[in-house]
Amino acid sequence: MNSSPSLTSDGATNTITTSNKRSSSDLPPLLVLRPLSDAWSAALSAKFTVISPSSPLSTSTRAALVSAAYNKVDPAFLDQYPSLQCIATTSIGVDHIDLEECWRRGIQVETVGEIFTKDVADYAVGLLIDVSRRITMSDRYVQNGLWMSQGDYPLGSKLGGKHVGIVGLGSIGSAIARRLEAFGCKISYVSRKPKPTVKYKYIPNIYDLATESDILVVACSLTKETHHIINKQVLQALGKEGIVINIGRGANIDEPELVRCLVQGEIKGAGLDVFENEPNIPKELFEMGNVVLTAHQSVFTPEAISDVIQVCIANFEAFFAGKPLLTPVVAD
Ligand SMILES: O=CC(=O)O
Numbered sequence: 001m002n003s004s005p006s007l008t009s010d011g012a013t014n015t016i017t018t019s020n021k022r023s024s025s026d027l028p029p030l031l032v033l034r035p036l037s038d039a040w041s042a043a044l045s046a047k048f049t050v051i052s053p054s055s056p057l058s059t060s061t062r063a064a065l066v067s068a069a070y071n072k073v074d075p076a077f078l079d080q081y082p083s084l085q086c087i088a089t090t091s092i093g094v095d096h097i098d099l100e101e102c103w104r105r106g107i108q109v110e111t112v113g114e115i116f117t118k119d120v121a122d123y124a125v126g127l128l129i130d131v132s133r134r135i136t137m138s139d140r141y142v143q144n145g146l147w148m149s150q151g152d153y154p155l156g157s158k159l160g161g162k163h164v165g166i167v168g169l170g171s172i173g174s175a176i177a178r179r180l181e182a183f184g185c186k187i188s189y190v191s192r193k194p195k196p197t198v199k200y201k202y203i204p205n206i207y208d209l210a211t212e213s214d215i216l217v218v219a220c221s222l223t224k225e226t227h228h229i230i231n232k233q234v235l236q237a238l239g240k241e242g243i244v245i246n247i248g249r250g251a252n253i254d255e256p257e258l259v260r261c262l263v264q265g266e267i268k269g270a271g272l273d274v275f276e277n278e279p280n281i282p283k284e285l286f287e288m289g290n291v292v293l294t295a296h297q298s299v300f301t302p303e304a305i306s307d308v309i310q311v312c313i314a315n316f317e318a319f320f321a322g323k324p325l326l327t328p329v330v331a332d
Helices: 038-047 075-080 099-104 117-133 135-143 146-150 171-182 206-212 232-238 255-263 283-287 302-320
Strands: 029-032 049-051 063-067 084-089 108-110 163-167 186-190 215-218 243-246 269-272 291-293
Touching: 038 049, 038 302, 063 302, 075 099, 084 302, 099 108, 108 302, 117 135, 117 171, 117 215, 117 243, 117 269, 117 291, 135 146, 163 171, 163 206, 171 186, 171 215, 186 206, 206 232, 232 255, 255 269, 255 283, 283 291
Parallel strands: 029 049, 029 063, 063 084, 084 108, 163 186, 163 215, 215 243, 243 269, 269 291
Antiparallel strands: none
C-alpha cells in the first residue's frame, strides 16, 4: 500500500493499514490503495470487504478501487487487477488516472464532485492574503523575538483594487473569483473557452493575462495543455510586483523557473500548496521571506472528508447494484 506520510493529512493521520486477508463475508470487494483514517476504515469495512494491494484479488468478481491523488492508475497498474470495474478517487484532480485507458477497459471512474470546492477556494484566498499582507512572515518575526530588538516588520500590500488573473475558471476558480470580488479585486481569467455566463474579463492568452494581472491564482487541473502553463515568460510578464498562488497541481508551474524568479526578485512572492515533486520541495524556498508554503492540504477539512466518505460509499453501492454512478467522471 502507499504510505507516503506527508500526503495523508486528509484525515488519515491515524493511519491503519488495510487488511491483508480477504474477509469471509460476502460484502463486495474494495481494493484500497491509500492509508485509511479510522473514519474511512470503519465506514468502508461496514459495507465492503476492504482489500490491500498486496492481497490477491479474485479475477471472477467485479471489484472497485479507492485511490488518492498520489496513486498512479496507469495501464501497468490496471493490468495487475483485471477484475476492477469501478475506481473512486478521493481527490478533485484526476491527473493520476489514465481515464482514456479506464474507459477503453470499461472501467467507470468516480470523483468527489463539488465537495472540496469551497474549502479550497477559502484556502487560496487565505494564502493570497497571507502572502500579500505578510502574515506568516510577521508571525515568525514576532515569535522569534525580533519585534523588540529590530522594530516594526515591513508592511504588506493592500488586496482591494488588485487585478487578479484566475488560471482556470472551473468551479474552484469561480469560487475563488467570487471571494476575491468581495475584497474589491478586479478579476480576469484564462480558460479553454470563454464562459458566457460570467461577468469577469476573459483573456484567451496566459501571457496577456499575466501582463494585466498583479496576482495569478492557478486553479486549473493538470493536463498536457496546462503542464508548466506558468513558465518563465509568464512569470516575467507578471513582473516584479507580481504574486503567484497555486492550489492546482505543482506541475502547472515550471518550478525551477518560479524559484529562480523569486530568488532574483523577478516576482514579488508566492503562496504554494502544491509542488512538482511532493513532498520534496526546492530548498531555496525555505530561505525566502516572500513565500508561504503548505503541505498539499488546501482541499481537506474534516467536514469535507466526512462528505467524501459518504459520496464514495454511495457511488460504490450504486456500482455494485448495477446502477449509474452518482458523481462519474465524464469525458469533456
Ligand atoms: O489536490 C487534491 C485534490 O485533487 O483533491
